[in-house]
Each structure stands twice: as structure tokens, then as C-alpha cells.
Amino acid sequence: MLLLGSSFAKIPVLSIRIGTKVGTVIGHLINPHSLKIDALWVKIGGFKEPHLLLTKDIREASPQGIVINDIDEILNPSDAHRLKKIIDLNFNLIDKKVISGRFPIGKVADYAVENLTFYIRKLYVSPNIWKALNTSRLTIDRSQIIEVSQKYVRISGNEVRESAKQKNQKQAQPAFSSLPSANTSSMEE
Template sequence: MLVYSSSLRNVPILSLQTGTVLAQTGQPVIDPRRLYIVAFYCDGPLLDHHPSLLHTDDIREFSDVGMIVNHSGDLMPPDDLVRLQEVIDFKFNLLGRAVIDTSRARLGTVEDFATETSSFMIKKLSVRRPLLKSLSTSKLLIDRQQIVEVSNDYIVVRHETAKQQPIAARFKPVATNPFRAKANPQTDT
């Protein structure tokens, strides 16, 4: 199931062991190398450590009631997550990031993104267009497969006009039609 990033904030985190709400999700921790949500910052009164992180591998189920985990031990302080420390240090935020195409034309900024809840892979980017380009369409939806590069400054996607080229322009005739050839009348001089 695809959900927007706004639907992933303030989601209750429920313990399967006790059946109580342990905390709520906050800002996601995104690995920019694979565009994957690896963890969520958590906040709540029952937490032992502030801030705490919930690794996405520890989420048993994501449903309409919230994210279900085994027990409160799944919510850990950032210092305990040694393997994720490199990703946490990136401090990568996808929202507000500039989007350009391969010809270096500015397409807009990331306004939202859609994530698949079973794998927490970011599948689509919702891009807000600049004012002049927004006259035709105000938002642009970019699929994960169109992304070429993710950097600290911008996200590069495939050049959009390459796909909009008419089909007839891509094919060249194999043979000429003799009936369409111009007749060269011979003139007597």
C-alpha cells in the first residue's frame, strides 16, 4: 500500500506485548543512497530515552490503528544503533529538495513523497512546479525509476521532453513511396 509522508507522522506505535500505545512517529530517517526509510524518530511519555528511534525492520505491521511492534525494547536511543549512525549523520531531508532533469532544467521542489508500507521504499515524489511552469500543471509526479541521482543539493531525473517526443519523429521511413514522389516533368526547349 502506498501512503504519503504526511500519513506517516504522528502515527501511534503499539506494543503487541502490552497492547498499549508506546509513542508516536515523528521525522523519518531516510537513506539517500537507496531512497529508503530506515527508521522513525519517536516521541511519547512511555519512552525510556528521548529521542528514540524505531527501526523499520522492527515494525510487524502497519495498519489503520498504527504501527505494531513486539515490545518497548524495539524503541532504542540513536546511540545504540551503530549500523544506522552513518545514515542518521547524513541528516537527509527529502521535503523541499530541488528537482532538476538531466538537461539541468529546474522542475520544482519535492512537496511530498509516497512510500510503500511493506518495504518503506520511497516510490514516488510529488514535485511542486515553479510559478511559470505551474500554469499548465501545478504538481508533477515522479516515479522512482525516473530518478538518476540524489545529492545534497538536488535530485536529478530523466529529461522529460525525451518521453514527450512524438512516435512518428522517432521512426524514419524504410522505403520511399513512389506515388508520393514529385514528378519531374521534362520541358522541351
């Protein structure tokens, strides 16, 4: 099931062991190399700084809340050594420019996340002012994404597809030497 990334904002984190709310999701730790949410930033009562909840420790995720086994699964960011580089990137997908080739398409307004694997499957893009006249929002599938950087998301667009079609058409045309000459006839008299 796909869930909107914005639906994971300010939802409760519930512990099965305690049977009550143990925190609130306040953000996502997105790995830009794999476009996957590696962890959720969680605000826990009594602490000023947010903590991390690894997505592998989530039993169930829905827009109503996140269910975990125990509060011990929520980590202090200094204890998450494997995620140190991702934390230091401070990557945020919302409002990231989306370009196709050299042309700007718009900015990321939201994204769809698979609730079991936490891979980002779709980007919802608010088009720039000129394209907004034709459409209110664009949907970009994960398969169209070519590159993700701190400044932009590059997607395959018409200009990429057109150049690929032209290459395929050139390769598909037979050479003149293999065509029958005008002097030969296949008709028998």
C-alpha cells in the same frame, strides 16, 4: 500498498505486548543511497531526545498507527551503529529541489512509501511558479530518479529521452551500401 510519507507524521506507535501506545512517530530516517526509510524517529514519554524504530521491527504500518511487538525494539540513536552514517547525513526529502537535466522542475512536497518494504516509490512535486500555471502537482516514479544529493533530486526528463531517441534513430537507419542501387530491378520481364 502505498502510503503517503506525510501520513506517517504524528501517528501512534502501539506495542502488542503492553497493549497500549508507547510513542509517537515524529520523522523518518531516509537513506538517500537507496531511497528507503531505514527507521522512524519516535518520541517516547519521559525522554527529551527522539529514539529510532527500525522498519524491520514494524509488524504493521498504516495511517492509523504503527504496530510493534515490544517497546524494547525502540532504540537510542547511539545504539544504532549501522545507521550512524545515515543519521549524520540528516537527509530530508521534503522541500528538496527536483531538476531535470539542468532545468528546475519544482520541490518535493510529499512521497509515497510501500508499507511492507518502506521503499519510496513516488515523489509528489510542487512545480515552480511557471510550471504551476499548467499543473498543480507532478508525480515522479522511482524509475525516473537518476541521482539524489543533499541539494537536489535529478530525474530523467524529455531532454534525456529525446537524446536517447535520436541515438536510437541513428543506429536504426541502414547504411547506404546495403540499399539496392537504382540500376537494379526486382521485376522480371
